[in-house]
Amino acid sequence: MTTISVGMLGCGTVGSGVLTLLNRGDNQISESLGVHFNIKKIAVKHPDKKRGLNITKDLSFTGEIENVINDPSIQIVIEVMGTLDQAYKAIQQAITNGKSVITANKELIALKGPQLTKLAHDYHVDLYYEASVAGGIPILRVLNESLITDQITGLTGIVNGTSNFVLSAMKTDHSSYEESLKQAQSLGYAEANPIKDIEGIDAAYKLSILSQLAFGHSINLKQLKRKGIEGVTSNDINGAEVLGLTIKPAVIARQKDHELFTLVGPVAVYKQNPLANVNGVENSVLVTSTALGTTSYSGPGAGSEPTANSVMSDLLAVTKHILLEQIGTSFNKTTDDIGESSLMNLPLTYFLTLNSFTGDEAKISPENYEFLKQVVKVNHAYFCVTKLLTKEQKNELTSALANGVTEVHFYPILK
Amino acid sequence: MTTISVGMLGCGTVGSGVLTLLNRGDNQISESLGVHFNIKKIAVKHPDKKRGLNITKDLSFTGEIENVINDPSIQIVIEVMGTLDQAYKAIQQAITNGKSVITANKELIALKGPQLTKLAHDYHVDLYYEASVAGGIPILRVLNESLITDQITGLTGIVNGTSNFVLSAMKTDHSSYEESLKQAQSLGYAEANPIKDIEGIDAAYKLSILSQLAFGHSINLKQLKRKGIEGVTSNDINGAEVLGLTIKPAVIARQKDHELFTLVGPVAVYKQNPLANVNGVENSVLVTSTALGTTSYSGPGAGSEPTANSVMSDLLAVTKHILLEQIGTSFNKTTDDIGESSLMNLPLTYFLTLNSFTGDEAKISPENYEFLKQVVKVNHAYFCVTKLLTKEQKNELTSALANGVTEVHFYPILK
Numbered sequence: 001m002t003t004i005s006v007g008m009l010g011c012g013t014v015g016s017g018v019l020t021l022l023n024r025g026d027n028q029i030s031e032s033l034g035v036h037f038n039i040k041k042i043a044v045k046h047p048d049k050k051r052g053l054n055i056t057k058d059l060s061f062t063g064e065i066e067n068v069i070n071d072p073s074i075q076i077v078i079e080v081m082g083t084l085d086q087a088y089k090a091i092q093q094a095i096t097n098g099k100s101v102i103t104a105n106k107e108l109i110a111l112k113g114p115q116l117t118k119l120a121h122d123y124h125v126d127l128y129y130e131a132s133v134a135g136g137i138p139i140l141r142v143l144n145e146s147l148i149t150d151q152i153t154g155l156t157g158i159v160n161g162t163s164n165f166v167l168s169a170m171k172t173d174h175s176s177y178e179e180s181l182k183q184a185q186s187l188g189y190a191e192a193n194p195i196k197d198i199e200g201i202d203a204a205y206k207l208s209i210l211s212q213l214a215f216g217h218s219i220n221l222k223q224l225k226r227k228g229i230e231g232v233t234s235n236d237i238n239g240a241e242v243l244g245l246t247i248k249p250a251v252i253a254r255q256k257d258h259e260l261f262t263l264v265g266p267v268a269v270y271k272q273n274p275l276a277n278v279n280g281v282e283n284s285v286l287v288t289s290t291a292l293g294t295t296s297y298s299g300p301g302a303g304s305e306p307t308a309n310s311v312m313s314d315l316l317a318v319t320k321h322i323l324l325e326q327i328g329t330s331f332n333k334t335t336d337d338i339g340e341s342s343l344m345n346l347p348l349t350y351f352l353t354l355n356s357f358t359g360d361e362a363k364i365s366p367e368n369y370e371f372l373k374q375v376v377k378v379n380h381a382y383f384c385v386t387k388l389l390t391k392e393q394k395n396e397l398t399s400a401l402a403n404g405v406t407e408v409h410f411y412p413i414l415k
Numbered sequence: 416m417t418t419i420s421v422g423m424l425g426c427g428t429v430g431s432g433v434l435t436l437l438n439r440g441d442n443q444i445s446e447s448l449g450v451h452f453n454i455k456k457i458a459v460k461h462p463d464k465k466r467g468l469n470i471t472k473d474l475s476f477t478g479e480i481e482n483v484i485n486d487p488s489i490q491i492v493i494e495v496m497g498t499l500d501q502a503y504k505a506i507q508q509a510i511t512n513g514k515s516v517i518t519a520n521k522e523l524i525a526l527k528g529p530q531l532t533k534l535a536h537d538y539h540v541d542l543y544y545e546a547s548v549a550g551g552i553p554i555l556r557v558l559n560e561s562l563i564t565d566q567i568t569g570l571t572g573i574v575n576g577t578s579n580f581v582l583s584a585m586k587t588d589h590s591s592y593e594e595s596l597k598q599a600q601s602l603g604y605a606e607a608n609p610i611k612d613i614e615g616i617d618a619a620y621k622l623s624i625l626s627q628l629a630f631g632h633s634i635n636l637k638q639l640k641r642k643g644i645e646g647v648t649s650n651d652i653n654g655a656e657v658l659g660l661t662i663k664p665a666v667i668a669r670q671k672d673h674e675l676f677t678l679v680g681p682v683a684v685y686k687q688n689p690l691a692n693v694n695g696v697e698n699s700v701l702v703t704s705t706a707l708g709t710t711s712y713s714g715p716g717a718g719s720e721p722t723a724n725s726v727m728s729d730l731l732a733v734t735k736h737i738l739l740e741q742i743g744t745s746f747n748k749t750t751d752d753i754g755e756s757s758l759m760n761l762p763l764t765y766f767l768t769l770n771s772f773t774g775d776e777a778k779i780s781p782e783n784y785e786f787l788k789q790v791v792k793v794n795h796a797y798f799c800v801t802k803l804l805t806k807e808q809k810n811e812l813t814s815a816l817a818n819g820v821t822e823v824h825f826y827p828i829l830k
């Protein structure tokens with residue numbers, strides 16, 4: 001039996017899940033791989049805090065990250081503490097110390113993934129981050145091992161459970177945005193400060209990571225236009241339902257002629273699209289590729305044990321490499337320099353609602369109404385644009401409508 | 416640039432897809448792995464047949480399998496010819512000759528998987544068969560790499576595209592079983608002799624392979640009770656729809672207290688179950704495991720390029736092992752000796768139809784009708800059993816009903 005020494009940074013939701021799974025799967029792992037994991041040190045913020053861990057083994061907590069990343073006996077570091085700068089520094093140090101690293105930190109990988117991948121490559125260590133996107137869904141390993149032989153042309157996903165929970169609750173319970181968000185918070189599906197989730201920041205991180213593996217391209221997050229779910233009204237949700245559509249918080253990336261067209265924000269999804277049935281905190285990613293067509297991957301997008309299982313699958317991958325003395329095959333793909341642009345620059349169909357429109361068509365001037373009728377299917381206050389609209393036409397339509405209404409909401413439609 | 420010599424057995428639907436993908440992905444593969452594949456020899460039944468392959472390279476066809484499996488320069492053999500005995504012998508020979516093997520042959524792996532895995536292990540070569548289950552969906556690799564750290568408790572899948580196409584068409588087009596099957600044949604989705612597909616034989620093979628990886632248990636196919644789709648009537652399909660159910664051709668395996676409960680046959684699926692939306696030739700597998708809960712994997716279940724992509728992902732896995740000189744890590748799992756039993760032995764809820772029942776309740780004797788009312792929700796000729804029924808109760812109900820009707824169809828209900 002080989003013993004592999006592991007250090008952990010963080011022991012919160014994900015970290016304690018890792019300990020639970022290591023404990024539960026101990027026999028299975030030692031049987032199938034002939035390996036036992038020794039969790040040597042765990043760095044946390046409050047080393048003296050009482051932690052209700054149902055682990056029988058002695059655990060050694062420390063308040064100093066350095067005690068973990070500089071311990072020469074530790075072969076693998078699992079970073080599940082979050083933070084950007086601190087985690088970046090710690091992981092760089094761990095790698096230069098010759099340790100393989102597993103992280104669940106989406107912000108870090110979205111912003112510094114290529115740099116860390118290069119560093120890991122230079123130091124011949126592994127760097128895996130399956131847990132950073134879509135919690136328990138093994139989407140990164142699938143992209144890296146099963147779709148690597150195919151040409152990916154697009155991906156569409158629901159990758160933020162909080163936003164999806166809120167929009168699902170607005171639809172199912174006919175509750176307001178505020179009520180649904182409160183419910184998400186009381187159930188532990190949204191943080192006290194949910195800004196990163198509801199403004200699409202978290203989703204943008206994940207799109208960037210997916211895009212690194214799918215297209216070899218790290219998205220410029222500063223330039224990426226994203227939209228949160230704060231602006232989605234009950235009127236929009238209900239109007240979509242009338243037309244057989246469901247509003248979902250999506251991330252989209254489509255490659256076309258050396259340009260990557262991206263979208264982070266709510267879209268209107270037709271019933272037959274598999275994403276229409278992804279509800280609550282579930283996540284799902286649809287990948288379109290030349291040979292395969294569309295394949296889809298769904299499951300829990302967060303949570304202690306699902307996320308921890310992704311960390312565990314990384315841990316097994318690194319362990320196999322250590323046993324075979326061939327470390328250094330992280331997730332990666334040749335970085336290709338392609339342009340970036342908003343998906344809205346492509347001709348799309350849109351669902352649109354007029355939020356102060358009471359059904360009285362006269363509020364729209366006759367000539368604008370004529371224009372509207374040419375391009376949209378009018379259904380009371382809801383309009384479903386059934387023709388492809390360019391960005392210019394969309395702007396034209398917005399200003400045409402704006403005369404009669406206070407607010408126009410546009411949602412790209414996914415078939 | 417390392418050149419890897421590959422031999423192929425068979426060059427039909429899947430084999431020609433492999434050649435297409437190898438040709439299309441050549442640059443990508445040599446760039447990312449530094450490897451070039453040389454397809455040295457291809458054994459086929461009719462070596463002189465004109466094949467419309469859009470491949471620029473010279474290909475060497477032979478009528479003798481031995482010319483491929485005994486060629487000392489060939490490192491990897493791809494078996495995509497089908498057959499049971501011939502393929503078994505050829506693969507055994509290839510393995511004992513020190514070659515790694517990739518196969519798409521579900522029948523062979525379902526029946527001889529454990530023996531071949533052991534042989535490959537003894538000879539330190541790889542044996543992969545991603546293409547054998549659910550065509551383009553990377554389900555075996557997911558089970559083997561991402562779910563291996565979790566405990567799988569159940570799996571449910573639609574893994575036969577032909578059956579799913581026929582039942583989907585019966586629902587969508589309101590056509591009969593015979594018409595739908597003819598349509599499937601004319602579209603190339605069903606063979607001239609579709610018996611293996613419609614009788615559930617093909618699905619049973621796939622369930623056995625899934626179960627080898629998920630539970631370490633190879634199902635005894637001789638004892639497995641399976642049901643085909645031939646008996647599904649339009650009345651059943653329509654009746655299910657009235658109650659919000661869709662009839663789907665499923666494979667199910669559930670582990671409970673060291674026993675594996677299995678089912679191969681049509682089931683009635685509630686709308687909110689993701690399988691209800693898997694239509695046409697699409698396949699989907701839902702896996703339930705302790706840490707992850709339910710994850711699902713969907714995509715094309717067959718076809719030239721999707722299936723070939725699964726072969727390609729196996730080819731890349733073997734190639735990485737060859738480059739790193741560590742061949743011998745096939746798909747496998749410790750075989751566990753667990754019992755087997757029909758899922759019908761567990762308490763289930765059932766949807767049932769009375770196929771000669773015209774809505775006239777008097778056809779059922781009063782005492783039987785009383786019994787029926789106790790356990791079922793009566794809705795014209797369709798009954799939805801809303802209580803859990805044991806096997807005994809189900810039999811009791813069948814004979815109670817049989818008095819007044821000619822045929823009773825039972826479908827286990829999936830929520």
Ligand SMILES: NC(=O)c1ccc[n+]([C@@H]2O[C@H](COP(=O)([O-])OP(=O)(O)OC[C@H]3O[C@@H](n4cnc5c(N)ncnc54)[C@H](OP(=O)(O)O)[C@@H]3O)[C@@H](O)[C@H]2O)c1
Pocket residue numbers: 009010011012013014015043044045046047049063065079080081082083086104105106107131132135301302303304307
């Ligand atoms: N939760 C999920 O479902 C999920 C899903 C996917 C990815 N992730 C990612 O996983 C990471 C961890 O998330 P989490 O939910 O487990 O967080 P969490 O519950 O807040 O736990 C964070 C842990 O890190 C420790 N920590 C924080 N700052 C530290 C510092 N400067 N030095 C040392 N220790 C520090 C904390 O110590 P104390 O315990 O002493 O306070 C705590 O144990 C994040 O990057 C997150 O984005 C989480």
Ligand SMILES: NC(=O)c1ccc[n+]([C@@H]2O[C@H](COP(=O)([O-])OP(=O)(O)OC[C@H]3O[C@@H](n4cnc5c(N)ncnc54)[C@H](OP(=O)(O)O)[C@@H]3O)[C@@H](O)[C@H]2O)c1
Pocket residue numbers: 424425426427428429430458459460461462464478480494495496497498501519520521546547550716717718719722
């Ligand atoms: N088609 C799919 O979508 C799919 C999906 C998953 C798995 N599979 C599996 O993949 C395998 C191949 O399927 P396929 O659809 O590609 O079959 P196919 O189109 O019928 O092709 C079979 C090929 O094998 C050759 N062959 C048959 N018997 C042979 C023998 N005794 N010796 C040498 N060559 C022989 C044939 O030669 P000729 O060309 O000279 O006749 C042909 O090239 C099967 O095991 C099947 O179950 C297929």
